[in-house]
Each structure stands twice: as C-alpha cells, then as structure tokens.
Amino acid sequence: MTDVQHEGERSLAQLEEEGDIAADYIEELLDICDLDGDIDIDARNGRAYVSVNATDGANLAVLSKPETVTALQELARLAVQTKTSAFSRLILDIGGSRDARRGELDALVARAAERIEQGAAEAALPAMSSYERKLVHDLVAERGLHSESRGEGAERYTVITRVG
CATH class of the missing domain: 3.30.1370.50 (R3H-like domain)
Structure with a gap:
C-alpha cells in the first residue's frame, strides 16, 4: 500500500482493470441491443468510471434512463466482482445520464x-x-x-x- 493509498482503496492498475472488465461487459450488451457507442474508461476519486457516448445516429436514450443506468451499473459491478473477487465502486454513465x-x-x-x-x-x-x-x-x-x-x-x- 502506498503512502497516499488508504486501506480498502484500489490502485490505479486495479481501477483500470475494473474499467476494462466493465467496458467489455457493456460492449457485449450494446452488441446484443444493436446499439453503437464509444466507451471511455477513467479512474478518479478511487473509482473506475465507464462512460458510453453516442456515435452519430446511435440511440442510447433507451439505456440512459436513471433506473436503467443504475441497474446496468450494478450488473457491470457484478461482472467485475466475478472476475476480480473484489467489490467494485465503479460508476457507469450512459449518454450523459450522470x-x-x-x-x-x-x-x-x-x-x-x-x-x-x-x-x-x-x-x-x-x-x-x-x-x-x-x-x-x-x-x-x-x-x-x-x-x-x-x-x-x-x-x-x-x-x-x-x-x-
């Protein structure tokens, strides 16, 4: 644990791994729904952030309702937890919903x-x-x-x- 990393906090590498796992999960979901979107991964404030932004002509509105984003965020967190065996505080944003x-x-x-x-x-x-x-x-x-x-x-x- 580094001097700036507190107990329970994730390292940058761990947050990037969470983001990658969640992005793969969300990308598969977009493919199933036949939706296009650009996925950005970021790590800040001790959390992985995954953002899905619409490309030209894409309709992310169907997924950007607050209740839907929250449900998808929980599913992405479960996908991360399944692969890493660690609880994730990942944040998902779809189409600027956050x-x-x-x-x-x-x-x-x-x-x-x-x-x-x-x-x-x-x-x-x-x-x-x-x-x-x-x-x-x-x-x-x-x-x-x-x-x-x-x-x-x-x-x-x-x-x-x-x-x-």
Missing part, C-alpha cells in the same frame, strides 16, 4: 435550500443511492448548508439543515 442527474439533484437541493431560507428547520430529500447522496452532500456544502444521511439501506435519504 451529468443530467447531477443537474436534477442540484435543482432538488436548490428547492430544499429555499425551504431552509424561508424558515424550515430542515428539509428531507427522497431516498437515493450512496453515489447520489455523495453528490447531494457536495452540492449542499457548496451552498454553505449542512447535510446528513438518515435511514438504512434502500431507504437512506439526506436531510439538509443550517450549519451549526
């Missing part, structure tokens, strides 16, 4: 921040994935507010309050 979801979450946080500014003690957001909650925590911090996660499992959600 950027679109970040925009939706930003709007959700903005509405919650307005409720706080209007005097609400706290504002709870709907249950969401750990990745989405992480994005929400970052967006909330950018607004100078406090957030914490509550609940368990699939029902875990974020609550926003004033700082202090």
Whole structure:
C-alpha cells in the first residue's frame, strides 16, 4: 500500500482493470441491443468510471434512463466482482445520464435550500443511492448548508439543515 493509498482503496492498475472488465461487459450488451457507442474508461476519486457516448445516429436514450443506468451499473459491478473477487465502486454513465442527474439533484437541493431560507428547520430529500447522496452532500456544502444521511439501506435519504 502506498503512502497516499488508504486501506480498502484500489490502485490505479486495479481501477483500470475494473474499467476494462466493465467496458467489455457493456460492449457485449450494446452488441446484443444493436446499439453503437464509444466507451471511455477513467479512474478518479478511487473509482473506475465507464462512460458510453453516442456515435452519430446511435440511440442510447433507451439505456440512459436513471433506473436503467443504475441497474446496468450494478450488473457491470457484478461482472467485475466475478472476475476480480473484489467489490467494485465503479460508476457507469450512459449518454450523459450522470451529468443530467447531477443537474436534477442540484435543482432538488436548490428547492430544499429555499425551504431552509424561508424558515424550515430542515428539509428531507427522497431516498437515493450512496453515489447520489455523495453528490447531494457536495452540492449542499457548496451552498454553505449542512447535510446528513438518515435511514438504512434502500431507504437512506439526506436531510439538509443550517450549519451549526
């Protein structure tokens, strides 16, 4: 383990291997669906990122719905886990779905921040994935507010309050 690598974190080589395995899995899926897409692999923030972008004339819209991306991400993570015997925190993006979801979450946080500014003690957001909650925590911090996660499992959600 290197000085900058913490226990449980994956090395760059491990993340690249995860990305390659997931990209192969997603490429096979695209072939089965007769869809074209360019696949990019990246490693950042201790995670492998696999992005599928549309080529001219390709229709990735059928796969870029948030629920579909989440399901495909879980399948890609299972493919990685099967080959590496290690849990993967891989992130899959199809047709810009992650950027679109970040925009939706930003709007959700903005509405919650307005409720706080209007005097609400706290504002709870709907249950969401750990990745989405992480994005929400970052967006909330950018607004100078406090957030914490509550609940368990699939029902875990974020609550926003004033700082202090």
